[in-house]
Amino acid sequence: MILLQLHTFARMLSIIAKLGRSRNLRVWMLAAGAGIMTLGCDKLPLLAPQESTITLSSSTIVLQTNGSTEIRATVLEQAGTPVQNGTTVTFSTTLGALSPFEARTLNGVATVQFLGNGQSGKATIKAISGGAASDGLEISVGAGAAGRVNLTASPTSVPSTGGTSTITAVVADASGNPLASVPVTFSTTAGTFSAQVVNTDSAGRATTSLTTSREASVTATAGGTTSAAVTISISVRPTVSISLASGSTPVEGGITTFSITVNTATGGAPLQSVVVNYGDGSSDDLGSVTGTIAVQHVYRDDGSFTPSVVATDVTGASASASTVIVVQPMLVSINAAKAGLQVTFTANVSPAGAAIASYTWTFGDGTTQTTSGNTTIKTYAAAGTYSVKVTARAATSHTAAGSTTVQVP
Structure with a gap:
């Protein structure tokens, strides 16, 4: 641009020389050339002098995926004084967006807005003016801001026949503030998830379900942060048996006594219910009994029957047993x-x-x-x-x- 303007001005001087003694025309041409030079200089951006420094700052370095923050560039001359007002500073970022990407200083400070734009990661922002350049300012956005991932499971054990546990991950920054719209990836050593990648809600929670019939170790990852593992164990089933009590004779219309033994396994969950089905269409729920108990029943008809008992613990793990009796007619x-x-x-x-x-x-x-x-x-x-x-x-x-x-x- 400057070269073009100098060239134009030089041609005008050449024309003046050819005009000879026409004093008025020479003055007019000189004035026009000076105007061209002045106009060109006004359109050039004002940049920071050599040896100036640029320092970037922001009110936060942690941002939600759709958040924004103001970026300030402080530009000082070598003597430590602010550069001239109107000095142009150009900004750049490796993630998200800047609005605008170029700003002019006021009292040595130029400001722009950084926008997360729904992205996640680490944004490195820089600014330049003339020969001065700032160091990079790093802003953690979305998953890139994740400082901790806490993982819970409910229940923490399922029956050996298989079951489902609700897995919840809570994602927060290093200060404990929940992060929304962050993709969380769940991993397991066994079983299947209802959804393996889930975005956090406004409270920073991401929830999925794990279905498994084997012990599973589960983790959750947001950005570069992975939770501690949570173990979903397989419940040890209770033991149960049923038999005709000693001395009891099954008789039509008489009292038949059964001996039922129920025990929780070592390390097993507490019992929730023990249900006896007498094989004639009637049953009794004995509740959460353990040990050996006597249960009486009256059969109204003679014939062969298969009474059974099912013991279920609080996790849903169950065990059953049965026996066959012949009820004699009276x-x-x-x-x-x-x-x-x-x-x-x-x-x-x-x-x-x-x-x-x-x-x-x-x-x-x-x-x-x-x-x-x-x-x-x-x-x-x-x-x-x-x-x-x-x-x-x-x-x-x-x-x-x-x-x-x-x-x-």
Whole structure:
């Protein structure tokens, strides 16, 4: 530009020389040339003198991905005084954007805005003016600002059959301020994530789910910062058994007693429930019992049944056991011992373990009797043939009947 202007001015001098003695025209040409030179100099940017210094500063060096901050360039001459107002300073950045990228000084300071522009990383900002250049000012943006990543899991153990744990990472800068819109990458040694890369919310949280049937070590990384590992363990299942209690005989309508043993494994979680299914459509929830307990049940029908028990701990790990029993029908028969008109009746109930509360007798002559024992004596008024019936009532109110015919005498 300056060379072009000098060339133009030189040509004008040449023309003046050719004009000879026309004094007025020579004056006019000299004035025009001076104007050209002055106009050209006014359009040149004012730059910092040699040996000047530029120092960059910002109110923060940590920024959200969509944040902004003011960048100040202080330009001083060699003597330490501010450069002339209007000195042009040009800024540059390795990340994000600057608005504007060029500014003029006022009292030795030029300012621009740095914009994160949704990016993450380390931005290095520099400024130059003339032969002066600043050192780089580093701004950490988004993930680049991550100073800590805290990781939690809930629950921290899953059943051996497989389960899901909610994994949460909280990303903050070195001062503990949460960072939003930061991509977090989750890693695991086992299982699968519902999402492996998740952006943090306004509270700095990123959440995903891990499904696994094996022990897993999980970490989360934001920028160049990785959390401490969190272990998702596999719950040790409880142990459980069910058997018919010693001395108990399963009888239709009678009380059947089971022996159930439940224990938590070493290192296992506490029990949440123990549920017994009797195999006849009915069940009982015994709660969080442990040890050996006796459980009673009344079967209303005879036949084969498969009672079972399931123990579940608070993590969802469970264990089960079952057994097979045969419930016998309650049968009643009558024996009669005669002595003239007197007859001794005995009710025989099978199986022998049936618990009978009462016996109701019908003697065939219009009379009845209820006894607590299985034997009674009846004296008839006259000889004849009589139909005798007895109804045995169990302690559970279940009944069974038997009958016979007796000839007296």
